[in-house]
Amino acid sequence: MSVHTIRSPRRSRFRAAGPLLAALSLLLALPVAAQAADTPSVPERGSAYLGMGVAAHDGVGGLPRDTRAAQTEGVDVASYQGNVNWSALWNSGVKWAYSKATEGTYYTNPSFAQQYNGSYNVGMIRGAYHFATPDTTSGAAQANYFVDHGGGWSKDGKTLPGVLDIEWNPYGAQCYGKSASAMVSWIRDFANTYKSRTGRDVVIYTATSWWQSCTGNSAAFGSTNPLWVARYASSVGALPAGWGFYTMWQYTSTGPTVGDHNKFNGALDRVQALANG
Numbered sequence: 001m002s003v004h005t006i007r008s009p010r011r012s013r014f015r016a017a018g019p020l021l022a023a024l025s026l027l028l029a030l031p032v033a034a035q036a037a038d039t040p041s042v043p044e045r046g047s048a049y050l051g052m053g054v055a056a057h058d059g060v061g062g063l064p065r066d067t068r069a070a071q072t073e074g075v076d077v078a079s080y081q082g083n084v085n086w087s088a089l090w091n092s093g094v095k096w097a098y099s100k101a102t103e104g105t106y107y108t109n110p111s112f113a114q115q116y117n118g119s120y121n122v123g124m125i126r127g128a129y130h131f132a133t134p135d136t137t138s139g140a141a142q143a144n145y146f147v148d149h150g151g152g153w154s155k156d157g158k159t160l161p162g163v164l165d166i167e168w169n170p171y172g173a174q175c176y177g178k179s180a181s182a183m184v185s186w187i188r189d190f191a192n193t194y195k196s197r198t199g200r201d202v203v204i205y206t207a208t209s210w211w212q213s214c215t216g217n218s219a220a221f222g223s224t225n226p227l228w229v230a231r232y233a234s235s236v237g238a239l240p241a242g243w244g245f246y247t248m249w250q251y252t253s254t255g256p257t258v259g260d261h262n263k264f265n266g267a268l269d270r271v272q273a274l275a276n277g
Contacts, residue, residue, distance in 0.1 A: 043170050046107035048131045049078035049100055051250050051260055053168030054207055054230045064234055064251050070267035072096065074248065075258045076129065079109045083118075088257050090122040096264060096271050098163055101128035101150035104136045108149045116150060120158055125275050127153075127160030129205065132190065135169070135176035139189030143197065153198040153277075160275050161200040163228060164190055167210050180216030187215070191225060200277055201225050203247065211240040218242070226274065228262075247274065 064071075074096040077084055089097070099115035102108055109115070112128070119126040130146040132139075151162040166187060168174045175183060187204070194202040204221055205228040211217060222242020230250040231237050239246060248262050255261030264271050 042172075045171065046103050047080070048103055048133075048170050049080065049260075050076045050098070050129060050131070050163075050165050050205060051167070051230050051253055052170050053174075053210070054232055054250070055253060057168055057174075057207070057209060059232070064249075064263060069265075070270075072264040072266065072268050072271050074098070074262040074264055074271075075255070076100075076250065076260045076262065077111075077115050077258055079111045081115075081258060082111055083114050084111075085257060086118045086122045086124070089119075090124065092256060094124065094261075095268055096125045096127075096160065098127045098129050098160070100165075101130060101162075102142075102146045103131040104133040105141055105145040106136070112150055125158050125160060125271050127162060127203075127275075129163035129165050132164055132166045132186075133169070133171070133176065134166075134178055134183065134186045135172070139186045139191075140193040143190045143193035143202075147194065147197045151194075153200050155276060157272060157275055160271075161203055161226075161277070162194060162198070163203040163205050164194070165205045167206055167230070174210070175214035178214070180214065180218070183215050184218045184220055188220065191221065203228050205230065205248075205250075206240060207231065208238050208240050215240075 073094045075089060075094050076098040078100040097119040099112055099119070100109045101112055116126060116128060128151045130142065130151055132142060146162060153159055153161050164187070169176050178186065191202050194200070201224050203226045207230040217240060219242030222244070226247040227239065227243045228248040228250065229236060229239060229246045232252055236246060236249050246265055248264050250260060250262045252261050253259045
């Protein structure tokens, strides 16, 4: 006599439902995973650099057109570039350089000595820049921190005045949570403190669109502070209010040897004149 196994209807229903429940769980998890993938990661504090937000906010166009006006090639570097091949840059025609020294009042560039001294040693005229974080400490505090950690100036003919890099906030709201008037006050605080410490007017690096959005297109600094404007296109375009011309132009982040390349608005003797004050 054969024995037949009688399957429980309830157990069969559970077995059939198993794959359906697994599929449902997967579908429910997909939006969460997609949401996580769409959430932009915030970079580590200290990792910001000159022009970090330019391509994302202003886009990238062509390279500068040939011009009869004399221009002098320069580069800017930060810690992510490490030890820089300054001889290769010098031989390619680069004559001036800026290295990131500080950010906020919490960061110094670990590669600053090699970059700052290395450019000087091959014959370049060089300077230092500070990445501003107006939401962390005052302009005066950051200017003092900058001067105390490499951002000073000496009249040796080879040292350019310091640069205030004021642009999109890579760590949060693009204007650092400040109104236009509060941002102008912060920049003025930095500029006044830097001048009192060094005797020089700080160079202001910015992008026109950021300046318009976050300072209300203030014209307060055009008569005193040299302008270093950022625009990755074939022409420099409109300048921030108050400036009738630019002193330096960061025109690309994809140049040879070091990505960030710049044009000084004048021949080498004008670079030397800025260094000498």
